[in-house]
Amino acid sequence: MPFEGPSTSLQNLSVAMMDENVEQAKSIITKWDPYATTFAKVTSLFSESRSEAQQFLKSVKDLQRAMDFFSNHHSSSHKLHQAQNLMQLAMKRLEKEFYQILSSNRDHLDPESVSARSSTSGYEGDAGSNDEIQLASESINEVEVFSTLVMSDLRSIADCMISAGYTKECIKIYKILRKSIVDEALYNLGIQRLTSSQIRKMEWEVVELKIKSWLNAVNIAVKSLFLGERIVCDNVFTSEFIRESCFSEITKGGAIHLFQFPESVAECHKSPEKIFKMLDLYDAISELWPHIDIIFSFESLSIVRSRAQNSLIKLGNTIRTMLSEFESAIQNDSSKSPVPRGGLHPRTRYVMNYLSFLTDYRGILPDIMADWRLPENTSLPESYFQNPNPNDHPSSALSVRLAWIILMLLCKLDNSANLYKDLALAYLFLANNLQYVMEKVQNSNLRYLLGKDWVSKHKVTVNQNSANYVRIGWxxxxxxxxxxxxxxxxxxxxxxxxxxxxxxxxxxxxxxxxxxxxxxxxxxxxxxxxxxxxxxxxxxxxxxxxxxxxxxxxxxxxxxxxxxxxxxxxxxxxxxxxxxxxxxxxxxxxxxxxx
Missing domain, CATH: 1.20.1280 (Monooxygenase)
Structure with missing residues (x-):
């Protein structure tokens, strides 16, 4: 018997182990050959026996090691060919399992449900890093166990297929199924692909309905649908590159269309009366921006972040344009007839209602108006406003702007008072209108922006006008x-x-x-x-x-x-x-x- 050295013995031992790996893999892989038996064709391995499913995955990994060994040391061995055939069968089985789990567990992997369950982690979308998404996906309770197991199975299959070189097949299945879920959800939310030309041709009443629908949908789309899909994707795939590829392809198109709508509306409608809908759109995106920035943090999704930012920029420009036209309408108003009976001027009602509704958006208006200065050669009297320097603070710019608009209104009211032949009636008219202005300030958010001193000073003026009316009229x-x-x-x-x-x-x-x-x-x-x-x-x-x-x-x-x-x-x-x-x-x- 010829003498065998240590290296030869070790190699023979390795061959024997690899042979055994192939044989063990053959046993379980052929059992679950989807084309071999009706049972294997219609039955899910992971549903039938989780322990056997784990054994199947282990066998695939052992088979991979055997293939690597034979490829390096016995490339012409029939065992290598056998292992390759078994690997193909195993991948067919895992493709089928991956597809079955994804399709049969749509409810458990529904993005909105996943994001709702993950909210217990405290993720609010404002910390500025991807760690929050991971934390959200790690927070589970008894109700979440099943969906967590489902994602765990998918992750095990994905890891196995990707390590075996079947990345393309794995992510193709995932992208097709998950994209259909996201697209269907967006459709059910009423998200439509509308161009600027289509919106421009619509009646404003129709556009208003679509804005209302969009406002109802965007919060759900971002904080539930897209967040949930990001969580599922991060749980299924280990590779950051694959996560980005899948999440980007699944959500990019829908997200772009979602944020294209407010941008298109801002381009098409700029009359002052429509400003509040523009503010609603701006407010919604502004509030969701921290979530958008985190959920779509991948570089390949920078276009989504840019689209949302462009919508904010264009909406801001449109809002400023609307306010400029509103101011111009006040300045250019040249009514030549006195208001009957010294009552409220329609301009007074319109302007003050407009401004009081406007200040409901005082949270976002300072950002919109931060770099928007008063027209050239325009200033407020020092005694008119407590802090006439709009550069001190963003909210000061808003306060000064609103105070200036009211001052324009009061100047126009003075002109209207001059139309009365009866001086007593002129003073009564001024008292009426200034009282209305003051009450609107006191009963709206204008009081926070203009301050108590403003109200006190104008109350004095109301009293002066009233006293002048009494003195002259009686x-x-x-x-x-x-x-x-x-x-x-x-x-x-x-x-x-x-x-x-x-x-x-x-x-x-x-x-x-x-x-x-x-x-x-x-x-x-x-x-x-x-x-x-x-x-x-x-x-x-x-x-x-x-x-x-x-x-x-x-x-x-x-x-x-x-x-x-x-x-x-x-x-x-x-x-x-x-x-x-x-x-x-x-x-x-x-x-x-x-x-």
């Missing part, structure tokens, strides 16, 4: 009663003359002003009280002292037409809108009976 009534009438002795003729003067002045003032309005209830009562304080005490004192004197003269028609209470009834009837009344019907009867 001056003849007030002056009809001599200031010293209760201290001096007056003849019957003088008393009668005073009463007649008062009656005429009050009749004229009431007749003239009974159709005037004060729209704010509180201001209405304040003005009435102010008028009463100017008239009632002096008239009551005069009435009390001199009415008895007139009674001493028989057969003389009494000049007294108003008892003090009657005046209160008449005053209470002033300033109501049409359909609202105080006590005019009763006050006339009261005045008649008291006479």
């Amino acid at each position: 001056s003849k009534v007030i002056s009809a009663i001599p200031e010293d009438s209760t201290e001096t002795t007056m003849s019957i003729k003088e008393v009668k003359h005073c009463f007649n003067n008062f009656n005429s002045a009050f009749d004229l003032a009431y007749k003239t002003q009974s159709s005037w309005v004060v729209t704010d209830k509180k201001l209405r009562e304040e003005i009435k009280v102010s008028i009463a304080k100017k008239i009632m005490p002096a008239y009551q004192a005069f009435y009390g002292k001199h009415r008895s004197l007139l009674r001493t003269v028989k057969y003389m028609d009494s000049p007294v037409r108003f008892a003090p209470n009657d005046l209160g009834n008449y005053l209470s009837d002033l300033f109501y809108d049409s359909g609202a009344s105080g006590s005019a019907s009763t006050s006339a009867a009261a005045a008649s009976s008291s006479s």
